[in-house]
Amino acid sequence: EVQLVESGGGLVQPGGSLRLSCAASGFTFSRSWMSWVRQAPGKGLEWVANIKQDGSESYYVDSVKGRFTISRDNAKSSLYVQMNSLRAEDTAVYYCARAASDLSGAFDVWGQGTMVTVSS
Amino acid sequence: EIVLTQSPTTLSLSPGESATLSCRASQSVSSYLAWYQQKPGQAPRLLIYDASNRATGIPARFRGSGSETDFTLTISSLEPEDFAVYYCQQRSNWPPITFGQGTRLDIK
Numbered sequence: 001e002v003q004l005v006e007s008g009g010g011l012v013q014p015g016g017s018l019r020l021s022c023a024a025s026g027f028t029f030s031r032s033w034m035s036w037v038r039q040a041p042g043k044g045l046e047w048v049a050n051i052k053q054d055g056s057e058s059y060y061v062d063s064v065k066g067r068f069t070i071s072r073d074n075a076k077s078s079l080y081v082q083m084n085s086l087r088a089e090d091t092a093v094y095y096c097a098r099a100a101s102d103l104s105g106a107f108d109v110w111g112q113g114t115m116v117t118v119s120s
Numbered sequence: 121e122i123v124l125t126q127s128p129t130t131l132s133l134s135p136g137e138s139a140t141l142s143c144r145a146s147q148s149v150s151s152y153l154a155w156y157q158q159k160p161g162q163a164p165r166l167l168i169y170d171a172s173n174r175a176t177g178i179p180a181r182f183r184g185s186g187s188e189t190d191f192t193l194t195i196s197s198l199e200p201e202d203f204a205v206y207y208c209q210q211r212s213n214w215p216p217i218t219f220g221q222g223t224r225l226d227i228k
């Protein structure tokens with residue numbers, strides 16, 4: 001079964017840091033672009049970052065540039081995002097998602113999400 | 121940045137009726153547009169990719185159409201499980217990859 005499972009969410013104070021993980025199974029992780037997408041409570045979807053198959057390229061939405069770092073470990077079939085200098089507006093459910101190369105990069109597999117709450 | 125504008129914001133229909141959801145891009149995205157369905161407490165699910173191709177396992181009552189800047193998701197003969205929020209998304213000109221703000225499909 002193709003699956004993504006996120007972990008690492010929780011409550012953090014403004015200015016703090018958190019590292020999210022996403023464990024992939026059921027497909028060849030090293031062949032896929034991977035992304036983080038977030039959803040603030042009651043709001044829509046927002047793409048956060050993505051990373052190329054070999055980790056050589058990564059891209060970010062402007063609001064997290066310089067604060068978030070996406071990375072991957074293909075040997076462990078795992079995706080990560082290190083989130084520093086967290087702000088209240090970063091509060092959201094964070095999903096990892098696979099961009100299917102044969103579907104023009106549409107996100108065809110999603111995790112269940114992990115909640116990040118930034119509050120004092 | 122390409123802005124996707126979905127309309128209407130909310131659509132109230134009854135089971136058995138047809139739904140027409142619109143997504144307009146601020147500049148051409150060619151056919152690099154996808155549609156997702158999201159139910160409360162769940163992750164989004166891919167319905168349509170490349171504007172008109174159904175993803176694996178998606179029923180034929182879901183049909184995507186359009187190109188360049190104007191796209192439509194049509195759901196014929198609504199089933200109870202179709203009432204959800206629908207998002208369009210583009211990856212033609214990125215970063216950033218962008219989503220529309222969503223259309224909520226409610227039971228009337």
